[in-house]
Amino acid sequence: MAGARTRTVACALAALAAVVVLDVVLAARSWSVPVEAVLDEPAHLLTAWLLLTAAGVRSRQVVVWALAGAVLIDLDHLPLYAGFPVDAGGGRPVSHSVTTVVVLLGAAAAWRAQRTRLAALALGVVLHLVRDLGSGPGVPALWPWLWDPLRVSHAAYLTVLVTAVAVIAVRAWRGGAGAAASPGRTTPGSPPRRQVG
Numbered sequence: 001m002a003g004a005r006t007r008t009v010a011c012a013l014a015a016l017a018a019v020v021v022l023d024v025v026l027a028a029r030s031w032s033v034p035v036e037a038v039l040d041e042p043a044h045l046l047t048a049w050l051l052l053t054a055a056g057v058r059s060r061q062v063v064v065w066a067l068a069g070a071v072l073i074d075l076d077h078l079p080l081y082a083g084f085p086v087d088a089g090g091g092r093p094v095s096h097s098v099t100t101v102v103v104l105l106g107a108a109a110a111w112r113a114q115r116t117r118l119a120a121l122a123l124g125v126v127l128h129l130v131r132d133l134g135s136g137p138g139v140p141a142l143w144p145w146l147w148d149p150l151r152v153s154h155a156a157y158l159t160v161l162v163t164a165v166a167v168i169a170v171r172a173w174r175g176g177a178g179a180a181a182s183p184g185r186t187t188p189g190s191p192p193r194r195q196v197g
């Protein structure tokens with residue numbers, strides 16, 4: 001089990017290192033939109049995975065749909081690139097906000113059969129905003145109540161990730177390897193855990 005614990009912590013450290021490298025490359029110059037997406041979306045996935053793992057989320061369904069939400073929200077940039085002014089004047093679209101989270105949670109409340117998936121998508125959007133708050137122009141997180149984009153420093157964002165890695169390490173050493181999931185890996189023989197929603 002010690003090997004699995006070490007592996008979990010190593011995965012978390014590798015994810016953190018990968019995000020740092022991706023951000024260094026992203027900041028090195030101005031990239032075309034497709035290249036920026038190729039660099040930025042993996043960082044979103046890794047950010048979401050680190051935070052989900054640190055929070056102890058173990059439901060495979062929740063993890064998969066939250067990771068999906070953490071990247072699919074960026075499809076809202078497409079109308080912007082097509083010339084539709086869907087931003088709040090701050091660069092990112094207004095759907096990069098708590099409004100999308102509320103809509104998804106409302107849909108989850110209304111559509112019982114898809115409740116877990118929709119709630120997990122909403123969670124993924126929140127995790128996406130964590131990274132976007134610390135990059136570029138920030139996000140209109142409180143649109144339509146507040147149109148100005150909110151942002152935090154990149155250092156604050158990295159501090160959140162370092163804290164997540166620390167939590168994952170403590171969790172791994174305290175609770176055993178089963179307390180943390182790895183991307184694309186389930187723990188054989190463990191009983192099904194509670195589902196969100």
Ligand SMILES: [Zn+2]
Pocket residue numbers: 073074092096128132
């Ligand atoms: Zn985004």
